[in-house]
Amino acid sequence: MSDQTNERSKYQLKRQSIPEELAESLRERILKGEFKEGDQLVQEAIAAEYDCSRMPVREAFRQLEAAGLIVSRIHKGAFVTSLPTDQIMELFELRAIMECDLLNHTVSRMADEQVIRAAQILEELDEAYSRRDIGKVNSLNWEFHRSLYSRTERPQTLVLIRGINVQIERYIRRHQILTSRFEEAEEEHRQILASFKSGAPSVIELMREHIIQTGHSLVKALKTAK
Known part of the structure; x- marks a missing residue:
């Protein structure tokens, strides 16, 4: 088998959903x-x-463009997007506004299973942090946040937040590599969960500070790395 065939075989797709799998792989x-x-x-x-x-x-390109990861230019083709640092911070600020709004709507509807699930996710996050598994960390980070909002019945807001997370995830991955902010994020998550479990209104401010601080830390790390 040739080297070209070996390289190509790494990206073989299931035929029933080629565009979706292709978009996910890219x-x-x-x-x-x-x-x-x-x-x-x-x-x-x-x-x-x-x-x-x-x-x-x-079709995969259309999905990636809708997610803000690529942009199509007439007569030139598709290119991976680039965000200025001030726009990256703007996305974190939007996240803070929307996620704190969701928390405000869900804290009074908190259920035991939410807390149990969120705690389980944090345990998985601990393991991912210890392995420095950047991809898994980001996936579980989103699952933790989403678990707190599972009873809000605001699916459109969740879709918007998920879209923002997809746009900034590549920068967050670089941020975690550049700054090794694992331990800080872990402790902030535990404080958020403890406050959420108690039903304290302080959970909203804790979440806002967590998101904004992550944004500032990321922007600082990216500027330093240039």
């Missing part, structure tokens, strides 16, 4: 920095790499 490669800001994604090259036609590639 998304992960963007988030972990394999495709960097400003890189061009060429349909023909992607189709050859995944051994598929250009049609699912076009």
Whole structure:
């Protein structure tokens, strides 16, 4: 088997949902920095790499563009997006506004199963932190936040927040590598959960500070790294 075939086989797809799987695979490669800001994604090259036609590639590109990860330019093709640091901070500020609003609506509806599930996720986060598994950390971080909002009955707000998280996840991954802010985030999550469990209104301010501080720390780390 040739080296080209071996390389291509890493990205083989299940035929029943090629566009979705392709979009997810490309998304992960963007988030972990394999495709960097400003890189061009060429349909023909992607189709050859995944051994598929250009049609699912076009659909995958549409999904990635809707998520804000790539942008299509007329007569030029698709490129991985780049966000200025002030816009990254703006996204964290939007997250803080929306997530604190969700907490305000859910803290009075808190259920025991929410607290149990959130605590379980934090245990999994501990393990991911210890392994420095950046991808798993970000996935579990979102699951922890979402577990606190599971009784809000505001699905559209959750969709918007998830979209923001996808846009900034690649920068958060770099942030965690650059600053090793694992222990701080872990302690903040535990404070948030304890406050949430007690039903204290302070949970809203704790969440706001957690999100904003993460944003400021990220922007500082990115500027320092330039």
